Amino acid sequence: MVRRSRPGNIRIGAKAPPFERQPTAEQLLRWTVVSGDDNPVHGDCAFAVSMGLPGVIVPGQLLLAFLGQMVVEWLGDWGWLTKLTVSYKGMNLLGERLICCGVVKEALGERITLEVWVENLRSEKTVVGMAVVTAFS
Numbered sequence: 001m002v003r004r005s006r007p008g009n010i011r012i013g014a015k016a017p018p019f020e021r022q023p024t025a026e027q028l029l030r031w032t033v034v035s036g037d038d039n040p041v042h043g044d045c046a047f048a049v050s051m052g053l054p055g056v057i058v059p060g061q062l063l064l065a066f067l068g069q070m071v072v073e074w075l076g077d078w079g080w081l082t083k084l085t086v087s088y089k090g091m092n093l094l095g096e097r098l099i100c101c102g103v104v105k106e107a108l109g110e111r112i113t114l115e116v117w118v119e120n121l122r123s124e125k126t127v128v129g130m131a132v133v134t135a136f137s
Contacts, residue, residue: 010104010107010112010135011104011107012104012105012106012107013103013104014103014104015101015102015103015104016070016071016074016101016102016103016114016116017074018099018100018101019066019069019070019073019099019100019101020097020098020099020100021066021097021098021100022095022096022097022098023058023062023092023094023095023096023098024094024095025043025056025094027062028042028043028056028058028059028062028094029043031059031061031062032059035059035061035062037059037061039059041053041056041057042056042057042058042059043056044056045094053091054091054093055093055094056093056094057091057092057093057094058091058092058093058094058096058098060086060088060127063086063088063092063098063118063126063127064084064086064127066098066100066118067084067086067100067102067116067117067118067127067129067131068081068084068131069100070100070101070102070116071084071102071114071116071131071133074102075133078135078136079110079112079133079134079135079136080133080134081131081132081133082132082133082134083130083131083132084116084129084130084131084132085129085130086116086127086128086129087127087128087129088126088127089125089126089127089128090120090124090125090126090127091126092118092120092126096120096121097120097121098118098119098120098126099118099119099120099121100116100117100118101116101117101118101119102114102115102116102117102131103115105130110134110135110136111132111133111134111135112132112133112134112135113130113131113132113133114130114131114132114133115128115129115130116128116129116130116131117129
């Protein structure tokens with residue numbers, strides 16, 4: 001692994017670049033197969049609607065994976081993602097454009113804590129959480 005220099009902008013308030021995703025039906029199908037989450041609300045629109053939902057719902061664990069990918073890409077090769085925790089605050093629908101965001105809340109030595117979230121185009125935060133990064137010395 002080639003180490004890059006640690007970015008100089010790692011201070012409170014620094015933002016990770018926005019990470020956009022727009023989940024497709026194929027992606028949800030692959031996710032449900034790999035994860036074992038066979039809940040039909042993640043792939044069957046008629047079933048989802050019969051359950052009172054507006055349509056096919058993106059699995060929460062896939063949204064967690066998107067946030068993890070955002071942090072890891074932001075980190076590059078200068079650190080490790082050591083902890084990622086989230087709370088689910090709303091639903092995201094199949095095909096909805098999603099933006100994963102992060103901002104540094106604490107930087108103590110090698111430990112950096114980010115507030116992370118997924119928002120939709122209405123600026124509603126549907127997933128919120130914290131990521132902890134351990135930077136290389």
